[in-house]
Amino acid sequence: MNALPPALLAASLLYLDQYQNGLMAAEVESLRTQARIYANGIAEAAVRPQDDRMVLSPDAARPLLRRLVEPSPNTQAKLFDNNGLVVADSRLREGQGGAIVSEPLPPPEPRRIFAGTLAGLYDRLIGLFPRSVRGASGRDGVVVDVNPDAPSFDWQPDLGPDRREELRIALEGGVNPYVRRTADGRLLVSVAEPARRGNQSVGIVLLTREAREVDQRLFEIRFSVLGLFALALALTVALSVYLARTTATPMLQLAAAAAAMRAGKGRAGSVPEPLLARRDEIGVLARDLQDSATALWARIDANERFAADVAHELRNPLTSVRSALETLLRVEKPEDQKRLLAIIAEDAVRMDRLIADISDSSRVDAELSRTASEPVDIGPILSALAELHQATRKENDPVVALEAPDRLVVRGVEGRLVQVLRNLLGNALSFSPPRGTVQVRARPTGAMVELTVEDEGPGIPEARLEGIFDRFYSERPSGEQFGKHSGLGLSISRQIVEGLRGRISAENRRDANGKVIGARFIVRLPAG
Numbered sequence: 001m002n003a004l005p006p007a008l009l010a011a012s013l014l015y016l017d018q019y020q021n022g023l024m025a026a027e028v029e030s031l032r033t034q035a036r037i038y039a040n041g042i043a044e045a046a047v048r049p050q051d052d053r054m055v056l057s058p059d060a061a062r063p064l065l066r067r068l069v070e071p072s073p074n075t076q077a078k079l080f081d082n083n084g085l086v087v088a089d090s091r092l093r094e095g096q097g098g099a100i101v102s103e104p105l106p107p108p109e110p111r112r113i114f115a116g117t118l119a120g121l122y123d124r125l126i127g128l129f130p131r132s133v134r135g136a137s138g139r140d141g142v143v144v145d146v147n148p149d150a151p152s153f154d155w156q157p158d159l160g161p162d163r164r165e166e167l168r169i170a171l172e173g174g175v176n177p178y179v180r181r182t183a184d185g186r187l188l189v190s191v192a193e194p195a196r197r198g199n200q201s202v203g204i205v206l207l208t209r210e211a212r213e214v215d216q217r218l219f220e221i222r223f224s225v226l227g228l229f230a231l232a233l234a235l236t237v238a239l240s241v242y243l244a245r246t247t248a249t250p251m252l253q254l255a256a257a258a259a260a261m262r263a264g265k266g267r268a269g270s271v272p273e274p275l276l277a278r279r280d281e282i283g284v285l286a287r288d289l290q291d292s293a294t295a296l297w298a299r300i301d302a303n304e305r306f307a308a309d310v311a312h313e314l315r316n317p318l319t320s321v322r323s324a325l326e327t328l329l330r331v332e333k334p335e336d337q338k339r340l341l342a343i344i345a346e347d348a349v350r351m352d353r354l355i356a357d358i359s360d361s362s363r364v365d366a367e368l369s370r371t372a373s374e375p376v377d378i379g380p381i382l383s384a385l386a387e388l389h390q391a392t393r394k395e396n397d398p399v400v401a402l403e404a405p406d407r408l409v410v411r412g413v414e415g416r417l418v419q420v421l422r423n424l425l426g427n428a429l430s431f432s433p434p435r436g437t438v439q440v441r442a443r444p445t446g447a448m449v450e451l452t453v454e455d456e457g458p459g460i461p462e463a464r465l466e467g468i469f470d471r472f473y474s475e476r477p478s479g480e481q482f483g484k485h486s487g488l489g490l491s492i493s494r495q496i497v498e499g500l501r502g503r504i505s506a507e508n509r510r511d512a513n514g515k516v517i518g519a520r521f522i523v524r525l526p527a528g
Contacts, residue, residue: 008232019221023214024189028177031075031209032191038068038077039195039205047202054197056081061203062088074212079195080204087203179211187211250275250282254289261293309471310358317347317354357488361471364416364492368499373411375528378451379404381418382440385425398432398455400425404442409528410449412500417525420496420504423489424453424521431457431519444527448502451523459508459516468506469494501526 046061047054061079069077069090079088178190190208194201257270270293275286321344328340386402393399410417428438436456443450460468471491497504502525509518 004235008228020214020218023217024179024211027189027209027211027214028191031189031207032177032193034072034075035191035193035205035207038065038207039193039203041068042079042205043195043197043202047197054200054202056087056195056203058087066090072209075207075209077208078206080206082201082203187215247282250278250286254282254286258289261296306362306471314351314354317351321347357492361488361492361495364495364499368413368416368496371413373413373500375409376412376414376417377407377409378417378421378442378449379406379408381414381421382442385418385421386440389425389429396434398429398434398436398438400429400438400440402440404440408442408444408449410525411528412502412525413496416496416500420493420523421451423493424523427489428453428455428457428519428521431455433457445524447527448524449527451525453521453523454509454518456518460506460519462508465506465508469504497523497525 042056042061042064046057046064048057048060049055056079065077065079065088069075075090077088077090078086081087180188180190182188187210188208189211190206192204192206195203195205253272253275257272260270271286271290275282276290277283278286324340324343324347328337328344331337331340382402382404386400389397389400425438425440432438432455438456439452439454441452441454469490471488494504502523504521504523507520507522508516509520511517
């Protein structure tokens, strides 16, 4: 947006050059036509015969040339003979006492005060740089002469007998237009045309005219460019202020909000509400920053709860060990001592398992954030787990039935996916009745891959369908030895699945009468 006004200004400057070229071409063509008219008139009315040829008559040429130039006050005409000598000059007249005087240039037209002031400022500005005149191009090629030291009364270029080559070219009609500026800044244009009587050249007419119209039109265009520049400057300033208020200032506010979050302030919401309500990129950034802060605070709260849960879970076996040790010191029967030592050993194993699961749970998020997901074929993994169970199962153990294609690719981390599948399969086997069936299915569903693990156990309490994924929650089958599970298996599985941009859920299986006939765990992962 800031580049638009300067681009318009540059286009205007380009148009100024083209416009100046057009004006100069028109001025040259007009002056050349006028010179041809003068030359033809002099060739017809100001010549006399001499030795079988026609020559100029100075007495007839001078008044005729002055009469021809009289309607054009800004024009000077000179008439040269074939030898390059001046025969007549429209600016020379006879003064008092018979002296020959040269008429001065007409004074420039007065400009209005405001326009004149601007023109003066502009002239002083461009006066700091070398002055130049850009002339017309093409067949009307202009000879450019920049000579600020030339006297202001010297209107025309020299075309005397000492410049033989230019004289010869002028007699042939091939002299290019000649443009120059005087010391006082006047723009002068000169053209030369031969005066012919039949096929014979009798002289050369040199016309010089001050191109006031060109300068006036150029000044008007420059004034327009100045106005356009002022408009562009105003637009640029306005756009800069607008961008500062809508972009730079909000970015500083977001930086201040981030600093407040880093300092632990603004837990409820550090980002200003007006930024959150914006519908542009700043609003998107503000909402993302607020969401990140919310997620960070949630993670801190979760870590705090996790630390409290860990302390609570470790306190139970430690309390049991301490009680057993205190009792051990007081009993004397060997049988009671062995039983107490067995309790201590079980609690030690329980604490070891608990610490290992806690360590694994604490590493999951960090490991998934460092490891890039890659395509993983879970078909062979499911087949290997089913074959492993079949090879190690006892006679009354449940059977694993697998329904999955040979190749089914998801995006994830292979080791962690194996851990999830083993947790779900082990959980289903532990709840299934003897000789029951655990059904494992996998199928693609659009951009996701769906895996289901079904058992024939007692199902899940309806109120705990979500709570079973909480840390340290344990809902074990009746008769299972206490302390064999830490209650972190399903929690770790949810951490892994959600870290891989998937979802895991649980529901009860029901028959036609609505009776619970088992549990079903559903895992959805992005397809690879």
